[in-house]
Amino acid sequence: MDITSIIGIIAGFAFTIYGILGSGSIWNFYDAPSILIVIGGTISAIVASFPLSILKNVGKHMVIICSSKRFQPEPVIEILADFAQVARKDGLLALEGRVAEVDDPFLKKSVMYVVDAMDPDKIRSTLEQDIDNMSQRHSEQADMYIRGSAYAPAFGMIGTLIGLINMLKDMDLSSGASESLGANMSVALVTTFYGCVLANLVFHPISSKLALRDDEERLYKEIIVEGVLAIQEGDNPKVLKERLASTLAQKRQLQVTEGEGDGGSGKQKAKRGRKKK
Secondary structure (H helix, E strand, O other): OOOHHHHHHHHHHHHHHHHHHHHOOHHHHOOHHHHHHHHHHHHHHHHHHOOHHHHOOHHHHHHHHHOOOOOOHHHHHHHHHHHHHHHHHHOHHHHHHHHHHOOOHHHHHHHHHHHOOOOHHHHHHHHHHHHHHHHHHHHHHHHHHHHHHHHHHHHHHHHHHHHHHHHHHHOOHHHOHHHHHHHHHHHHHHHHHHHHHHHHHHHHHHHHHHHHHHHHHHHHHHHHHHHHHHHHHOOOHHHHHHHHHOOOOHHHHHHHHOOOOOOOOHHHHHHHOOOOO
């Protein structure tokens, strides 16, 4: 489980509250109408901007950002190297029996394209289009939080303007009301504070983590594309493994290449290829 997002958000709020307590009272920063304007306004604007098909996935997004890496390249490289060995020994058609052991639909589909002797250019274009469509869907989901990070400060400013207008309307210099000017001004500005905190401690981190998860899945699937095409070309399994591992960081490359000769059946590796969501 990846709890860095939760830790970061909680720590951010904790440091902010600590800073408030170090310079004054926490109650100076509490104003119920301001909270309603910022949080209620931001949520309302998001609901008005996106269809229910995206809004209903908020819970799923929280699971994704807190989950550990679901798409790990190292196991799938081992699977592809194993398939390359089978293809060189028994032919591409022998992979049809092995693909039944695979849990990942994208990997299964990719291998079946090779088994069906589809043109390599056609395989690449079809799979790359699939990956692009996936990233587009992910981008649409993450855009909800990007919009939220823009809406929150905007509603903070709206709350500030409301407070300033009310303050100026009610101010009566002849009766000495100007003495409360500072207090009234602080209430007007607290909505801007809420908006900035909400944008930078909630919406921005969530959108960034979703983008990172998309990059992980995209790399995973791009490795599959290159791997199945190399299998179709008849590449040596060792060369294929080194070629696919070159897309990883150096330390992770060593983990893949030094893992040659490790035990484990193809079926066991296939089930490790992609963690369940």
